Amino acid sequence: MIYDLRFKKGVARVKGPARAQRVQASEHLREETSDRTPIYEKIFIPTLALIFFLFITSSAYALKMLNTFYIINSSTLNSVSGESEGGGNKLDITIGENGAGFYSGPNYKIRAGFEYMHPNVAFAFTIIGTRIDFGALDPGSPVTRTNQLVVSNGSAYGYQVTAQEDHALLNPSNGKFIPDTTCDNGVCTPTSSDIWTNTLTYGFGYRCDNISGTDCASGFTPNYYKQFAASPSAAVVMSSTSVGRGRTAQITYKVNIAATQEAGLYGNYIMYIATPKF
Numbered sequence: 001m002i003y004d005l006r007f008k009k010g011v012a013r014v015k016g017p018a019r020a021q022r023v024q025a026s027e028h029l030r031e032e033t034s035d036r037t038p039i040y041e042k043i044f045i046p047t048l049a050l051i052f053f054l055f056i057t058s059s060a061y062a063l064k065m066l067n068t069f070y071i072i073n074s075s076t077l078n079s080v081s082g083e084s085e086g087g088g089n090k091l092d093i094t095i096g097e098n099g100a101g102f103y104s105g106p107n108y109k110i111r112a113g114f115e116y117m118h119p120n121v122a123f124a125f126t127i128i129g130t131r132i133d134f135g136a137l138d139p140g141s142p143v144t145r146t147n148q149l150v151v152s153n154g155s156a157y158g159y160q161v162t163a164q165e166d167h168a169l170l171n172p173s174n175g176k177f178i179p180d181t182t183c184d185n186g187v188c189t190p191t192s193s194d195i196w197t198n199t200l201t202y203g204f205g206y207r208c209d210n211i212s213g214t215d216c217a218s219g220f221t222p223n224y225y226k227q228f229a230a231s232p233s234a235a236v237v238m239s240s241t242s243v244g245r246g247r248t249a250q251i252t253y254k255v256n257i258a259a260t261q262e263a264g265l266y267g268n269y270i271m272y273i274a275t276p277k278f
Contacts, residue, residue: 109156121154121243125161125274134255140199142256148211149238149272150248157277158241162234164271169204169255171264178257178266180227181205190229193219196254204228204255208237213247215240225254228270237272 065072084091103110129147137143153159169178181203183194188205196205205225208216215238219226229235238249 111156121152121245123155123159123274123276124150124152125272126150127272132253134253137255137257137261139257139259139261142199142254144252144254146250146252148248148250149274150246151215151238151240151274152245152247153240153276154243155276155278158239158243159274159276160239161237161272161274163206163228163237163273164231164234165228166231166269166271168230169266169268171262171266173264174262176262176264178255178261179203181225181254181256182227183225188224188226190227190233190235193221193224193226195223196225197223199256202256202258202261204253206254207252209250209252211248211250213240213244213249215247216249231271234271234273 084093100112103112127147127149132145132147134143134145149161151159151161167177168180170176179202181196181201182188183196183205184198184201185194188194188196193207205227207220207225209220210216217236217238226235237251238247240247
């Protein structure tokens with residue numbers, strides 16, 4: 001899911017839902033049974049006694065689901081599953097799953113059973129406060145503005161929100177820029193933060209502060225800022241590996257100009273992209 005936060009000539013607007021929606025609806029899975037080939041035709045057994053035994057047993061079948069992107073072969077069929085409730089209680093039911101439960105390792109997670117299949121938290125991304133207007137700027141007097149990013153996520157591997165700018169703040173009438181800040185020590189980048197309190201340090205940058213949850217990218221201690229990554233690159237602004245609703249971060253935009261900065265209307269485009277991980 002992509003949301004495009006843009007501010008141009010002192011006015012911000014969101015072009016979205018996404019210019020290019022990343023959540024693609026896949027084709028409906030088609031359920032098919034296998035070729036129903038009896039087990040004894042697939043296994044060579046060297047004893048006549050066992051071959052005769054296999055002749056009189058029932059054949060075993062599996063469930064096959066596929067589309068143009070995936071093929072899923074399931075060895076078990078859940079005979080009963082669903083949600084039950086009463087008396088103030090709710091129960092998720094899975095019967096027929098051989099190994100229902102949660103399993104994880106260094107590079108995988110498995111959630112087996114109906115209770116992990118139905119969506120508990122729908123993925124949603126919201127930008128609160130879509131108008132970013134710095135107003136008139138005075139040299140050496142930094143101006144800040146804020147908005148909020150809100151994410152609800154229920155996917156197994158969490159989510160991330162990235163940000164990028166099309167270019168530094170630009171005055172299209174004369175081609176002049178307000179450069180991205182390098183912070184007080186000249187070292188901050190899209191992925192590395194640094195302190196920015198000196199009124200003689202000029203440029204444009206941002207910081208992230210947690211409002212609900214702890215999802216802001218690392219490095220944003222008080223008065224620390226970063227640059228926005230220049231498109232087509234992007235940098236992570238918020239992320240989490242946990243399920244949650246209403247995880248909120250506040251983005252603070254800061255701009256400071258020198259006395260030599262030419263007058264005019266400056267602007268650029270900022271794009272935030274929220275992606276669930278499965």
